[in-house]
Amino acid sequence: MMSHWIIAPVVLPAIIGAFTLLVLRNTLVTARTVSTAATAILLAIALYLMWGASHEGPEAYFLGNWPAPFGIVLVLDRLSALMVALAAFLALVVQLYAIGTGWDAKGRHFHALWQFQLMGICGAFLTGDAFNLFVFFEVLLIASYGLMIHGGGRDRLKAGVQYVAYNLVGSTLFLLGLATIYSVTGTLNMADLAAKLPSLPEGDAALIRVAGVMLLMVFAIKGALVPLHTWLPATYAQAPGPVSALFAVMTKVGAYAVIRLYTLAFPADLPATGPLFADLILAAALITLAVGGLGVLGARSLGRLVAFAAVTSMGTLFVAVAQFTPEATAAALYYALHSTLAAGALFLLADLVLARRGQDRLTAAPRIAQQGLIAGLFMAAAIAAAGMPPLSGFLGKLLILDATRGPWLAVIWSGVLASSFLVILGFAKAGAVLFWKSHADTTPPAPHAPQPLAFVAVGALMAGLVGLTLAAGPVTAWLATTAAELHDPAAYIAANKLGGQ
């Protein structure tokens, strides 16, 4: 029995966020300490929840003790615990980076927004109710709006307007989809949907397909699937470095929602929808791979290069998700863990380069302070992101290719491999221009504070990637059980105690 601990990842950041906002807004040192400690505690709670979920199976938390499907439930299972732990780890590390580089001092409410962001992300991972998922999406979005424009500046604000407008349309679509589902089934509890959708009357099949596609579009916006990825490059390239790094987990919220809802409520054997969603996701994911790869190759600034690398990684991830088999889902989860850490590290490194160069265009410039260390870390992160051996990106892609079956095998293999090639090429070109060509210039680098904490943060993300590679055996075994649980959701549905059993 995990009992009340399930709600802790939502309540803790909410309280700390409000406290930071009201009491600590003028005391940076205290705000840093409290906020970092809270994120560390969140990570500890998440690990405890993960331990509980893997020993005792899914468990529901009934808010206000109202029985499902009438009340709102949070459901803890292996997947949600894993995603909360991933978000907490990334947030903790990136927060150290923000403190180490002084990003959090550029506006007064960085730590409060950071905590509210975590509240939204953890809530979205834990909730077992589709409308509540919408609410947590809005919580994480409204915090992300504030974080995205943190520090201000003309280009950042303009990119911010686009980002907010894009996501407002997404929220509206989400509501329309939910209302359609409600009008057909009369419920929005995910487990209840899973129980009711198979016995849907024939006449409502078209409506549920429309609703399913609308929700898929919302998650595709979050997960940056082509053609709904257009907000991502500008946003990630303009947002403050640590915020972009945290946003690496936001795209995974979209992927998580797809994995959760479309294995639970809209599985491929549902008569009303069939493999419609899998086909749509697969096609979009393959195009995403191409667009992301070409974007990496064509990017003229480091920020956009890394942003398109993130788009490519989402394409790879969704190729695996689209197959909806336990093996492919396990591979997708492994790749999601890897790509979150790798993208986070790359965004932080891009920020380090930007801070030392003053601009992040991919043109030859004099050497920068701490060039050797940054170049070494960049190379390691690029190897991981591109999926070259020996790091976890290679293992992740190998698992995905290995799990691929069916008529699209050849297309998927060539798509994933070709996009990896483009990403390798793009990163090699960028690294050569940024770090190699600067040696031709013998002017000494402009001095810059060493910022040890920032390097510790990047190093921690790289250590995470190495750990993921070394522990690949136990991790994939754990993820295989997670995926099996997702594709046989009886335990998840039973945890909701529908009908008061």
Place this chain on the structure above:
Amino acid sequence: MELLVASSIGMMTAVGIFLMLRLRTFPVIVGLTMISYACNVFIFASGRVVAGLPPILSKDATAYSDPLPQALVLTAIVISFGMTAVLVMIALGAFFEAGDDRIDLDEEGAE
């Protein structure tokens, strides 16, 4: 009544989409507001359109209207209000920084 509700939702959505595709922030914000109005009416209608029926328990009621969409729409209204306010603030910030309210980034492709 169904026809009235359906056509007004459709009209507001069409107007909203048209305005959203403009290149200045002000029409885009108005367009988003129109779409969220349409969305709110749509959610309301998802509990079936009925007239004069109580949503909560009452002794002399013969039938009820669905109370849940009314609760959902309340949440949706509050959230879309807040989001629009945030968008207005960010758009104002961008307007004061950039001196114009064009929605596109300059030299988008060329950076």
